[in-house]
Amino acid sequence: MIRLQNVHKNYGGCPALININLHIAPGEFVFLVGPSGAGKSTLMRLLYREEVPTSGIVFVGGMNLNRLRGHQVPHLRRRLGIIFQDYKLLPSQTAFANVAYILRALGVDEREITRRVTSALCVVNLENKSDAYPDELSGGEQQRVGIARAIVNGPPVLLADEPTGNLDPATSLEIVQLLARINERGTTILISTHDQLIVNATRKRVVSLRQGEITSDIDGGLYEVESVSAQSNEG
Amino acid sequence: MRQLRIIKAIITETWLGFRQSGWSNWLVISILAIALTVFGGVLQVTTSLQNLVSSWGSQLEISAYLKDGYDAQVIASEIKQLPAVESVEIISKDVAWEEMQKSLHVASVTNPLPNTLHIKVLSTSKVEDIASRIKLLGSVENVRFPLQVARRLNHFRQFLEVAGFALTAALTIATLTVIGNTIHLVIQARQREIEILSLMGVSPFYIKSPLILQGASYGAISGLLAILVLLIVHIYLNPFLSEQLLGFAPLISKSMEISLLQTFSALMLLGIAVGASGSWWTSGRYIKV
Numbered sequence: 001m002i003r004l005q006n007v008h009k010n011y012g013g014c015p016a017l018i019n020i021n022l023h024i025a026p027g028e029f030v031f032l033v034g035p036s037g038a039g040k041s042t043l044m045r046l047l048y049r050e051e052v053p054t055s056g057i058v059f060v061g062g063m064n065l066n067r068l069r070g071h072q073v074p075h076l077r078r079r080l081g082i083i084f085q086d087y088k089l090l091p092s093q094t095a096f097a098n099v100a101y102i103l104r105a106l107g108v109d110e111r112e113i114t115r116r117v118t119s120a121l122c123v124v125n126l127e128n129k130s131d132a133y134p135d136e137l138s139g140g141e142q143q144r145v146g147i148a149r150a151i152v153n154g155p156p157v158l159l160a161d162e163p164t165g166n167l168d169p170a171t172s173l174e175i176v177q178l179l180a181r182i183n184e185r186g187t188t189i190l191i192s193t194h195d196q197l198i199v200n201a202t203r204k205r206v207v208s209l210r211q212g213e214i215t216s217d218i219d220g221g222l223y224e225v226e227s228v229s230a231q232s233n234e235g
Numbered sequence: 236m237r238q239l240r241i242i243k244a245i246i247t248e249t250w251l252g253f254r255q256s257g258w259s260n261w262l263v264i265s266i267l268a269i270a271l272t273v274f275g276g277v278l279q280v281t282t283s284l285q286n287l288v289s290s291w292g293s294q295l296e297i298s299a300y301l302k303d304g305y306d307a308q309v310i311a312s313e314i315k316q317l318p319a320v321e322s323v324e325i326i327s328k329d330v331a332w333e334e335m336q337k338s339l340h341v342a343s344v345t346n347p348l349p350n351t352l353h354i355k356v357l358s359t360s361k362v363e364d365i366a367s368r369i370k371l372l373g374s375v376e377n378v379r380f381p382l383q384v385a386r387r388l389n390h391f392r393q394f395l396e397v398a399g400f401a402l403t404a405a406l407t408i409a410t411l412t413v414i415g416n417t418i419h420l421v422i423q424a425r426q427r428e429i430e431i432l433s434l435m436g437v438s439p440f441y442i443k444s445p446l447i448l449q450g451a452s453y454g455a456i457s458g459l460l461a462i463l464v465l466l467i468v469h470i471y472l473n474p475f476l477s478e479q480l481l482g483f484a485p486l487i488s489k490s491m492e493i494s495l496l497q498t499f500s501a502l503m504l505l506g507i508a509v510g511a512s513g514s515w516w517t518s519g520r521y522i523k524v
Binding site: 048050071073074075076077078079080082088090101102104105106107108109110149153 | 236237238239240241244427428430431432433434435436437438439441
């Protein structure tokens with residue numbers, strides 16, 4: 001589903017990613033971990049074509065992103081669900097309208113929008129707060145609206161960039177459990193995080209980045225903030 | 236149906252853009268309306284003058300007004316001998332007076348008109364030479380020829396065109412700047428929304444269209460305002476022309492009416508083009524999707 005081959009990314013001669021080789025199969029749940037500045041967000045941005053690699057090849061859903069032309073980028077992004085640390089909700093719109101926005105822009109029929117948005121809000125347990133504005137919701141609820149928006153178009157891949165960065169531990173665990181439930185329905189999930197709690201509580205595949213390089217890739221791994229787990233990848 | 240729904244959503248976004256712009260909307264519309272009114276006025280006057288000149292009769296003709304007591308036949312034969320004169324037609328003062336009374340309902344007074352000769356010349360380059368030679372004849376009171384008037388009108392028209400179009404160009408540049416700033420403000424206000432839409436996979440067409448439509452709407456509204464102003468001027472000017480210019484009035488007002496529709500169409504098209512292109516350029520510059 002996702003494949004990076006010998007990917008390098010430099011910013012003005014300064015390396016952000018060094019020789020990244022990574023393969024994520026359909027339906028996998030993967031944590032991308034590492035300290036701030038390790039290159040997690042850069043790698044995520046390569047996957048939704050917000051950035052292009054300096055060298056190497058990036059494949060997402062069978063699409064070679066190096067060959068993707070500007071006008072094809074929206075097509076790629078419609079096949080991805082993206083979740084952000086700061087939720088990126090429109091403050092002037094209700095939870096329902098935030099989730100429905102993308103569908104309206106795509107010209108989806110109003111009845112179909114209602115059906116899909118209601119269903120997405122049910123998945124994230126927010127069906128009772130569909131009329132609430134973002135500032136009337138807690139951080140965890142806002143992130144759940146963000147997740148509902150990411151899944152409303154039924155994407156095969158969800159990319160979550162530090163989705164629990166602004167949340168307390170209990171809410172963070174709820175969010176990850178929610179993403180794990182979505183993963184059980186077949187959606188491939190890649191989460192970049194430096195939240196030790198959610199990684200270690202979930203025991204999924206853990207890819208560690210440090211100073212732009214992959215230092216370990218472990219199925220059912222743990223994340224230790226100071227020293228990355230030395231377990232080898234048995235998968 | 237899907238396209239219709241997208242168009243509906245784009246129109247809704249455009250309306251939101253108008254609401255976000257507030258007073259800037261009126262700033263853009265008034266400056267653009269002034270620019271279009273100046274442009275339309277210049278276009279209207281110059282087109283009318285051009286139509287007037289071309290419908291004024293042949294520029295190969297000279298009218299010679301004779302002094303009383305001279306035989307028109309004799310003078311006509313004399314003029315016909317001049318080189319480059321094709322023909323000479325005599326309009327007797329009685330016939331001219333009768334026609335004037337018919338067309339203008341002039342009161343019954345003594346005929347003030349002179350006998351007139353209409354001289355047709357073979358080439359426009361000879362008109363002025365022949366006219367000055369005829370004027371030297373002792374029997375001729377005065378000489379007029381459309382070419383002379385046409386030249387003066389054309390000089391005036393050319394001046395008007397250059398000055399008017401320069402002013403229009405300056406105002407258009409000012410308008411483009413104001414439109415650019417207004418759309419830039421809308422983009423800044425919607426920056427977060429635009430970023431989210433882009434990351435969600437919404438096409439640049441959907442993101443930029445409301446802004447371009449907003450600019451085009453400025454142009455259309457400004458065009459309508461300029462048309463309204465010109466229409467009011469036309470309605471008030473027409474009776475004035477009829478009153479002041481007597482015989483020429485039908486000619487002028489007729490040519491004005493012909494060019495009015497062309498001017499209005501040009502104003503609408505120019506307004507929409509300026510508005511849309513200003514927004515298109517600004518959205519292309521500030522929205523990277």
